[in-house]
Amino acid sequence: MSEISEIDVVDLRFPTSASLDGSDAMNPDPDYSAAYLIIGTDADDDLEGHGFVFTIGRGNDIETEAVRVIATTLIGRNVEAILDDMGGFWRELVHDSQLRWLGPEKGVSHMAIGAIVNAMWDLKAKRAGLPLWELLSALSRAEILDLIDFRYLSDFMTREDALAILERAAPGRAERIAQLRESGYMAYTTTPGWLGYSDEKLARLCREAIDEGFDQIKLKVGADRDDDIRRLSIAREICGPGFPIAIDANQHWDSAEAIDWIGDLARFDLRWVEEPTSPDDILAHAAIQRGIDPIPVATGEHCQNRIVFKQMLQADALRVMQIDATRVAGVNENIANLLLAAHAGVPVCPHAGGVGLCELVQHLSMFDFVAVSATMDERCIEFVDHLHEHFVTPVDVHDGRYWPPTAPGAGAEIHRGTLTDFAFPDGPEWRARETVAATA
């Protein structure tokens, strides 16, 4: 028996805007950040739960405060009671009758709950001595279903529907685990495609992506149509015909503009078109999907919760679901999202990059392969080669594949030195920049 004894939060920011890494049509100069949480217990195992919300700079202080306020209410709670009923714990946080007014189930408060839920999953996996994907893959069907809140889903997928998916996936689990260990999970790379890069840098990074074994790349578009045509020409020439190239507009268009603009880019043979418009606009996504068929619409990194994903599927508004590890209320809600996608027969290709999103989300795709969709067809996980050095167990991506994590936990843990050095605004890395700016 142990209790939650300590909550630490850090407003962690990396000065990525200096290099235009991560620049796109809506986010010209992000400072990749994390509202970072450590949950400590009084158990004598020294294990901690780590979790975070990824943000892109301003507002990370608000998110950190939200995590702190909600997590602090857990001090003194029995750890085993929580870890034994992660579905009940999720419901308790998400449906808190006063807190839910701040959403419900969206934005700052929902993401903060996600960090807390994920930190408890990290602790649960560490206690089990398993990487999260293996812990999840070892759950019984009833245990998986108990994690999920079917409220507001039942008009599309009932608990019985979800059970049928899990039952279909039951045979061959062991073989699929062996397959993951033998050949990994396909990665694709966005590293070449940021808007802020020169044509020369784009061309060089495309070549490097192919040399490194990636079988798909993605380019940011949407700021200037002529630029998009020029940059896609460069990428297509280097990658050659048939090589999958996806594009990402980061919400830049209204639906008619999207259809028209994509019409000009379709000749470059697009793997998918990502975030063409507002992430809240199910009907516009559906109109765009009709307008650009058969090119798939992909979206999800800003999808606020399972209820919006459900509607996207009901309306044929997306044909690639891009779950994000820290946008929704954690592992539980993303398992609901995986089941919704499987129920609709839509592939899940997670959003990653940022701070540690690769480290987290790989567990969900691998669990999906083992226990939910039971396939890797048309599926891949985004990879961006940023900031992995700050993680205690960074992703293992080589030969264009994610290789299954082996360390116990959810992959969220960042080095103590990084938490100190990049704390905002008082960490030495930020103080040094202030000094440089002041003397420039």
Place this chain on the structure above:
Amino acid sequence: MSEISEIDVVDLRFPTSASLDGSDAMNPDPDYSAAYLIIGTDADDDLEGHGFVFTIGRGNDIETEAVRVIATTLIGRNVEAILDDMGGFWRELVHDSQLRWLGPEKGVSHMAIGAIVNAMWDLKAKRAGLPLWELLSALSRAEILDLIDFRYLSDFMTREDALAILERAAPGRAERIAQLRESGYMAYTTTPGWLGYSDEKLARLCREAIDEGFDQIKLKVGADRDDDIRRLSIAREICGPGFPIAIDANQHWDSAEAIDWIGDLARFDLRWVEEPTSPDDILAHAAIQRGIDPIPVATGEHCQNRIVFKQMLQADALRVMQIDATRVAGVNENIANLLLAAHAGVPVCPHAGGVGLCELVQHLSMFDFVAVSATMDERCIEFVDHLHEHFVTPVDVHDGRYWPPTAPGAGAEIHRGTLTDFAFPDGPEWRARETVAATA
């Protein structure tokens, strides 16, 4: 020329849970609260801008911190430049390229921006010496349109469509202002209908509502079907046939359950069914509207932004739009919502109650009557008789009508004594409760 010189925020909470005022199917014990903002300037007129976000208790600290963080960035800004371009100011805050990651346009960060925008409108109206509804009603058509961001709206309503609405409403403005002053705007009351009240209290409050001149009441439903039938029987008997009675399920149902449950209540002749399911679920609202036709579906108090309202209208998912003064990004976004409703021919009957929602939202309905929809047909503003005594210019509601405010400003200003007494957790009203609890 003046500058923003001071930002004050208060975590203000009222212990309403003690009386079960405000209890409904999803919110059993709210403590009505406000994340309250005062913007001071260095002008010698001593005028301040007041604004707030209404919440129901836990999480008000998070919201207050969000308001503080974002508002503090305005220190030193030129006041006149902001007040002369409220559309540009709105875009600057809502589309901040880093901050938008926390939404975009939803939840804690979006509501915080709403409080700031509304505080600047309060200041603008005070400087003009006009109540907000009159200030807005005096704007030119171009000035109104410049307040609005048409991004993500254009597939339903373009700027030209909105202009046509305003042009249709141009004749008769003066007559409608005179009509408002002469006969007010219809109020309806939710005071009788909270779930936590006994049958006797319900009956007494229904009688009082009629005696006070109200022409519509609303009852909370959704927790227990038999209770709903019994309570509606009581209300219908006291109010008599034909008297409008609306019901409000506060998001309690999935769509099939909603249609079935409402089927059992339809014999009580329902004015509308409010919030039958998740506020995010456009498609479920549409299914419910089809299933309960011709009873109108009403929703909006949790509608996160204009993009979701737009889809609700596109999908015939609501037939009464219930804007909320502090859920979206302030006056600008609510003017977009009013225009969307007018474009669809749907009446707006605002959500109110809480802390000061009546004081704020009356300005928007009155502006709508003067300059947008140009009608009061099928329209009314919610009224709950709570907490008005804390406002410097409380609503004037009598004979079942809202009477137009005459004091300059947006109606948001709370007495200084209240801000001190009910500050959480250190104000004397809360300290006294702690003492009582400790000695009980």
